[in-house]
Amino acid sequence: MKLNVQKFIACIVLVLLINLTTTIAADWTQAAQNPFPSKIPDHVILTWSNNPTTSQSVTWRTDTTVNESWAEIAESDDSPDFTSNAKRLNALTQSLSIDEYSANYHSVTFSDLKSKSLYVYRVGSENNWSEWFQFRTANDKPEPFTFTFLGDGQNALLSLWSRVIRAAYSRAPETRFIIHGGDLVAQADNYDQWNEWFLAAGWINGMIPIVPVPGNHGYYHGHGKDRYLNKFWFAQFTLPENGISSLPESNYYFDYQGARFIILNSNEKIEEQTNWLKSNLVNNPNRWTIIAFHHTIYSATNNRDHKEIRNRWKPIFDNNHADLILMGHDHTYARGHNIDPKNGIKDPETGPVYVVSVSGPKLYDINKDRWMDRAAENTQLYQIIHIDNDVLNYKSYTATGQLYDEFDIRKNESGLNIFIDKHNKNIPERTFKNTLNKP
Numbered sequence: 001m002k003l004n005v006q007k008f009i010a011c012i013v014l015v016l017l018i019n020l021t022t023t024i025a026a027d028w029t030q031a032a033q034n035p036f037p038s039k040i041p042d043h044v045i046l047t048w049s050n051n052p053t054t055s056q057s058v059t060w061r062t063d064t065t066v067n068e069s070w071a072e073i074a075e076s077d078d079s080p081d082f083t084s085n086a087k088r089l090n091a092l093t094q095s096l097s098i099d100e101y102s103a104n105y106h107s108v109t110f111s112d113l114k115s116k117s118l119y120v121y122r123v124g125s126e127n128n129w130s131e132w133f134q135f136r137t138a139n140d141k142p143e144p145f146t147f148t149f150l151g152d153g154q155n156a157l158l159s160l161w162s163r164v165i166r167a168a169y170s171r172a173p174e175t176r177f178i179i180h181g182g183d184l185v186a187q188a189d190n191y192d193q194w195n196e197w198f199l200a201a202g203w204i205n206g207m208i209p210i211v212p213v214p215g216n217h218g219y220y221h222g223h224g225k226d227r228y229l230n231k232f233w234f235a236q237f238t239l240p241e242n243g244i245s246s247l248p249e250s251n252y253y254f255d256y257q258g259a260r261f262i263i264l265n266s267n268e269k270i271e272e273q274t275n276w277l278k279s280n281l282v283n284n285p286n287r288w289t290i291i292a293f294h295h296t297i298y299s300a301t302n303n304r305d306h307k308e309i310r311n312r313w314k315p316i317f318d319n320n321h322a323d324l325i326l327m328g329h330d331h332t333y334a335r336g337h338n339i340d341p342k343n344g345i346k347d348p349e350t351g352p353v354y355v356v357s358v359s360g361p362k363l364y365d366i367n368k369d370r371w372m373d374r375a376a377e378n379t380q381l382y383q384i385i386h387i388d389n390d391v392l393n394y395k396s397y398t399a400t401g402q403l404y405d406e407f408d409i410r411k412n413e414s415g416l417n418i419f420i421d422k423h424n425k426n427i428p429e430r431t432f433k434n435t436l437n438k439p
């Protein structure tokens with residue numbers, strides 16, 4: 001009998017412990033996924049709306065009771081005494097309400113900064129401040145640097161995309177910015193998904209500027225004529241307005257230490273962006289040109305073909321020495337050269353290198369009609385790209401950290417590009433159908 005009582009008590013304790021553990025786990029999950037803002041700033045994110053050598057924009061959100069918010073900035077120092085030198089700026093504040101969600105979004109653009117310098121900033125109001133974040137301004141002349149490219153994140157952002165952006169940052173913490181190739185979330189107006197996107201990236205967004213590309217999932221009303229780029233985009237990202245006037249903050253360019261980055265909006269107004277694109281390539285004092293947009297010039301998966309984009313933009317890339325084209329949309333990995341439309345021969349000298357990549361867990365099969373030299377299916381990846389004078393080195397890593405693809409583009413004196421394929425041929429291609437292994 002005594003033994004049974006002891007057993008009974010042990011069972012009760014065990015049940016209580018299990019319940020307690022479950023409760024803690026459930027609460028933790030709940031707290032981590034609360035998508036609503038509070039008085040404390042969150043979703044802090046760096047972008048550029050102006051010159052990266054002298055300016056830096058930051059955007060954050062609070063609940064709608066906070067109508068006045070500030071950013072403070074100082075030159076960084078090893079001593080924490082920098083706080084006493086901080087300068088305070090008033091934020092611009094705008095409200096956003098969608099269904100049961102409402103928030104105030106605040107932004108400040110720091111200007112007149114010194115080039116090639118490390119700064120600290122924080123955002124907030126009264127007793128509700130963020131931590132101090134550090135960021136670095138660009139050099140005003142060419143200097144080697146690294147940047148990161150991520151294809152569509154889009155789905156299961158907190159659960160399955162987070163590991164990729166965190167692996168990318170851990171691989172190259174010196175990266176100067178992260179280009180997101182469109183479809184950052186699956187549903188443009190879904191505050192839960194945006195919250196997951198911010199939770200997955202965490203404090204990386206507060207230190208490393210992001211360069212967002214608009215994808216089709218960034219639009220309300222899908223492919224309809226009345227579609228429009230989501231309100232979260234404009235509230236959350238403070239971006240350049242140096243593209244065509246009808247596409248503010250979704251078509252833009254910036255120069256960074258000897259390279260020009262051109263962001264096109266491949267969702268709409270394709271023809272209208274053509275002259276703008278050409279003039280930004282022709283009047284380009286930089287040694288390198290990298291272009292990013294969402295839809296693909298050559299499709300990497302079946303039943304997709306974006307003829308208008310290819311017909312209007314590809315000749316401009318070909319004739320004006322674009323070096324690297326970064327795309328998403330097809331939810332697979334593909335890298336290959338330009339193909340001469342007259343003879344079907346790959347042209348590594350005059351044409352750019354085309355890259356399609358994906359960082360999230362939604363994945364499609366590769367197109368059977370292969371144009372690519374390296375491909376992957378059912379694989380999450382991130383890209384780390386380093387530019388050093390006349391050499392651009394590109395590396396694509398899988399989510400687990402395997403160096404899956406690598407090449408150099410070298411510029412010779414005549415201005416033509418020399419392409420060097422450096423991918424490890426001992427690593428089998430992650431394509432899973434026999435017919436897919438040869439171009």
Ligand SMILES: [Fe+2]
Nearest residue numbers: 152154183329
């Ligand atoms: Fe997508």
